[in-house]
Amino acid sequence: MVTPVKCLVWDLDNTLWDGTLLEDDQVDLVDGVLETITTLDQRGILQSISSKNDADLAMARLIELGIADYFVLPKIGWGPKSESVREIAEELRFAPEAVAFVDDRPQERAEVEFNLPGVRCYSDAQVPSLVTLPEFTPTTITTDSRRRRQMYQAGFQRDAERAAFRGPDQDFLRSLEVRLTIGRATEAELGRVEELTVRTTQMNTTGVFYAEETLLAMVADPAHEVLTVTVSDRFGPYGAVGVVVLDRHPEVWHIKLLATSCRVVSLGVGGQILSWLVNEAERAGVHLLADFRPTERNRIMEVTYRFAGFTDDSCECVTPVPAPDTGSNRLHLVPAPQTLSEVITLTAVDLRTPESLDRAS
Amino acid sequence: MNRVTTNEAVDSVADSEVATRISAYVETKAKAAVAHDTDLAEAGILTSMVAMEMVVFLESAFEISIIGRDLKMDNFRTVNTMAALVTRLRETAADA
Numbered sequence: 001m002v003t004p005v006k007c008l009v010w011d012l013d014n015t016l017w018d019g020t021l022l023e024d025d026q027v028d029l030v031d032g033v034l035e036t037i038t039t040l041d042q043r044g045i046l047q048s049i050s051s052k053n054d055a056d057l058a059m060a061r062l063i064e065l066g067i068a069d070y071f072v073l074p075k076i077g078w079g080p081k082s083e084s085v086r087e088i089a090e091e092l093r094f095a096p097e098a099v100a101f102v103d104d105r106p107q108e109r110a111e112v113e114f115n116l117p118g119v120r121c122y123s124d125a126q127v128p129s130l131v132t133l134p135e136f137t138p139t140t141i142t143t144d145s146r147r148r149r150q151m152y153q154a155g156f157q158r159d160a161e162r163a164a165f166r167g168p169d170q171d172f173l174r175s176l177e178v179r180l181t182i183g184r185a186t187e188a189e190l191g192r193v194e195e196l197t198v199r200t201t202q203m204n205t206t207g208v209f210y211a212e213e214t215l216l217a218m219v220a221d222p223a224h225e226v227l228t229v230t231v232s233d234r235f236g237p238y239g240a241v242g243v244v245v246l247d248r249h250p251e252v253w254h255i256k257l258l259a260t261s262c263r264v265v266s267l268g269v270g271g272q273i274l275s276w277l278v279n280e281a282e283r284a285g286v287h288l289l290a291d292f293r294p295t296e297r298n299r300i301m302e303v304t305y306r307f308a309g310f311t312d313d314s315c316e317c318v319t320p321v322p323a324p325d326t327g328s329n330r331l332h333l334v335p336a337p338q339t340l341s342e343v344i345t346l347t348a349v350d351l352r353t354p355e356s357l358d359r360a361s
Numbered sequence: 362m363n364r365v366t367t368n369e370a371v372d373s374v375a376d377s378e379v380a381t382r383i384s385a386y387v388e389t390k391a392k393a394a395v396a397h398d399t400d401l402a403e404a405g406i407l408t409s410m411v412a413m414e415m416v417v418f419l420e421s422a423f424e425i426s427i428i429g430r431d432l433k434m435d436n437f438r439t440v441n442t443m444a445a446l447v448t449r450l451r452e453t454a455a456d457a
Contacts, residue, residue, distance in 0.1 A: 168393055169406070170406070266408075268408040271408065271409040299416075303432055304409045307409070
């Protein structure tokens with residue numbers, strides 16, 4: 001499967017518009033560029049700018065053209081483009097492999113390719129066909145895709161307030177009025193769940209991709225739980241930000257996947273989900289097993305598990321559970337009651353009752 | 362607040378350079394003064410993200426690697442317990 005592009009970074013002169021802003025009398029959008037921008041935006045692919053230009057003049061022209069709002073974190077200045085692309089990726093918390101760059105100048109593409117080998121580079125001639133390429137064609141397009149740009153922009157506003165906030169971070173989090181909802185995935189939500197298993201890398205415990213059909217079968221089977229996590233705060237919704245795939249055995253619950261969007265890392269959502277799961281398991285009188293496959297980017301999830309008390313200790317409870325996939329470690333916990341964060345309001349399903357009984361009652 | 366055991370290992374590093382460096386870093390995260398025996402989890406400072414940042418900071422600042430069973434909350438609960446962890450891992454590395 002081709003790695004999806006999560007953000008496309010545009011050059012301006014002779015790529016997005018025809019001509020050079022500081023030399024020509026007037027520059028206008030290249031034919032077809034607007035369609036490319038709006039199509040990618042609808043697909044939930046973020047777009048940004050890396051341009052060697054006068055920042056004020058370039059932003060003014062983007063506003064006149066009515067397209068400034070399509071771009072997040074534009075970088076307009078005179079530094080190397082690899083630096084601005086790197087900054088965009090870091091500020092979005094995306095891996096370079098999730099970022100693409102389009103520029104008419106081969107020198108600029110070569111500079112980015114050399115310094116950021118993971119970033120995929122395209123020429124201006126390729127712009128009209130970008131929307132047909134698999135890396136720009138997500139397998140699912142959800143309501144979250146369509147409003148992704150707005151959710152990121154709300155996120156930047158939130159981050160700015162957070163940076164300016166005087167006092168402990170915990171007090172800022174309290175001021176956000178975060179509401180976390182954990183529920184059983186409905187069939188209508190499975191597209192969003194599939195999308196999350198593809199998009200998350202940093203906060204993903206196993207990196208296993210679950211296709212919609214697989215998830216559908218799991219939802220129908222009471223031995224499996226597919227849970228979705230949604231978050232909102234006073235800045236608005238974050239959309240679906242997390243997924244848990246869990247197998248129920250009589251003595252143990254087996255967490256096969258825990259993935260959360262990088263947008264909610266700073267809220268401590270991953271830890272909160274895990275604390276809630278531990279409490280549910282404790283009340284149900286079962287142990288917990290969690291599969292963890294280390295990657296270059298997901299160490300924070302190992303830290304989250306280990307801080308919650310998971311260890312490598314072996315336990316008899318593993319007997320009915322199939323061995324982990326190659327490359328995965330299995331962590332174990334005998335649950336003890338956890339204190340949930342007091343700054344997050346949690347609404348969650350009662351996991352002690354399997355879904356089939358839940359529906360019947 | 363006095364949940365930290367006052368065993369010798371902890372005492373001996375409590376005011377060391379290691380603890381001072383750790384506490385300077387913790388204070389940038391807490392945006393406030395932090396005593397060396399403050400329980401950072403109870404104080405709400407040790408979120409998953411800060412925990413991860415602490416792990417990365419300790420590893421790069423003190424040239425250690427913190428893996429497996431050492432990655433437990435109790436080792437990161439206070440500035441003093443982190444200093445004790447760093448000291449122990451440095452000694453283990455020196456012995457090897």
